[in-house]
Every structure is written in C-alpha cells, then in structure tokens.
Amino acid sequence: MRALLLALPLAALMLTGCSSDKPMINTAQSLVMESAVLSAGIITDDPVIGERDGQQRAASVLYNQRETPVDVWYRFYWYDDKGLEILPYERPRVSRVPAHSSVEVASQVGNLTASKARLYLWLQE
Numbered sequence: 001m002r003a004l005l006l007a008l009p010l011a012a013l014m015l016t017g018c019s020s021d022k023p024m025i026n027t028a029q030s031l032v033m034e035s036a037v038l039s040a041g042i043i044t045d046d047p048v049i050g051e052r053d054g055q056q057r058a059a060s061v062l063y064n065q066r067e068t069p070v071d072v073w074y075r076f077y078w079y080d081d082k083g084l085e086i087l088p089y090e091r092p093r094v095s096r097v098p099a100h101s102s103v104e105v106a107s108q109v110g111n112l113t114a115s116k117a118r119l120y121l122w123l124q125e
Contacts, residue, residue: 031060034122041066042097047076047119052108058117059106064097071096073124076107079116086111094124 030046043065047058056078064070073094078086090107097103107117 030116030118032118032120036123037072037121040064040070040072040123042070042072042121044119044121047117049115049117055108055110056112056114056117057106057108058119059104060119061102061104062095062097062121063102064099067099069096069098071124072105073122074105075120077118077120078107078109078111078114079118080113081115083116086114 031044033042033044041064042062044060044062047060049056049058051057058076058078062072071094073092075092076090080086086109093105095103095105105119
C-alpha cells in the first residue's frame with residue numbers, strides 16, 4: 001500500500017508532461033554542426049537573420065581552414081516566436097567550400113511569423 005501511495009504522485013507528474021499541444025522547441029541553439037564538419041576544417045558562426053525582399057532571410061558564412069575543398073551539406077529550420085517549427089521543411093543542400101576560402105549559405109522564407117532559424121551542417125559519408 002505504501003508503494004502505491006508513493007507511485008501515485010510520480011504517475012500524476014508523468015501525465016502532466018503529456019499534452020495534446022504541439023511541443024515547443026528550444027531555439028536557443030541556432031547552429032548545429034556534426035563533429036565531422038569541424039574535423040574537416042570548417043568553421044562558421046550562428047546564422048544572422050534579416051529581411052530581404054519582404055521575406056525573412058538567414059545566412060551564415062562557412063570558412064574552410066584546410067588545403068582541400070570540402071562539400072558541406074546543410075539545412076535551415078525555421079521557427080516562430082513561440083518556438084514552433086514552420087513547415088514545410090527545406091530540402092537539404094550542399095555547398096562546396098574551396099580551400100582557404102569562404103562561402104555564404106542562406107535561406108529565405110516567406111512566412112512572416114518566422115523569427116528564428118537553426119542551421120544544421122553535416123558531411124555526406
């Protein structure tokens with residue numbers, strides 16, 4: 001009986017976490033790089049968000065520190081002020097970053113509720 005009394009608050013707490021509302025995403029991390037990208041000599045900063053042609057635009061500059069070009073795959077994810085993802089997702093894209101050079105990658109979205117973006121970078125195996 002005592003075990004049941006201890007388990008009831010835990011079960012109630014677990015049910016409290018369940019909700020039919022769409023979960024919010026922590027958008028504080030605006031740049032996600034797989035470790036292979038950094039190992040390949042690619043460095044970058046968080047994407048900068050601005051407006052261009054009446055649309056929201058996110059851009060980041062990729063810099064290659066190595067002697068050989070690197071093909072970097074990337075995808076931008078867009079979020080509104082509440083942290084909800086804006087659909088549809090963009091397709092993954094690839095950009096070749098020449099040796100000791102930089103390339104800008106960017107995304108533009110027509111949804112005016114878009115206020116945050118996350119850039120995800122990886123290398124194709």
